[in-house]
């Protein structure tokens with residue numbers, strides 16, 4: 001850290017293994033289960049390669065199944081508490097289409113597929129991103145009991161809040177497979193990276 005010097009920019013990148021992994025997958029994934037399979041595979045690879053937390057997410061064009069972007073958790077490696085998998089996928093999708101709005105007029109409907117239930121921070125990001133749909137793998141309870149990550153003070157009616165925006169929601173998609181990665185993270189001695197509450201697991 002440079003003292004007395006304001007930082008004026010930052011950049012981040014996905015881990016190097018991402019390109020190699022994506023080369024093994026079709027560019028289009030029509031079904032929600034196939035989409036979730038990729039999100040979970042990314043979460044698992046992120047743990048295997050020790051490149052971040054056990055979370056993966058992708059943004060899909062709903063009508064074609066095109067994988068618009070992918071994301072994995074990058075908090076520790078970038079020193080940025082904002083870079084959860086969902087946020088990374090949303091940001092990179094917005095960069096790809098050159099718009100802050102993933103659901104603007106005339107655009108295809110876009111869906112966020114995430115290996116685990118988004119935390120309170122990610123719900124804010126989802127709210128402003130313009131996506132039309134979301135599929136979730138592991139539940140909040142799975143995340144909190146299997147890893148110890150805290151999802152934060154979610155609105156008790158978060159489902160209704162999302163639906164009120166016209167966002168369609170699928171939950172517990174391949175939950176068992178998604179939860180297995182959380183368990184793997186704990187068993188492999190993962191680290192809980194949370195402001196003022198960081199600690200090693202196990």
Ligand SMILES: [Zn+2]
Nearest residue numbers: 084118119122
């Ligand atoms: Zn989050």
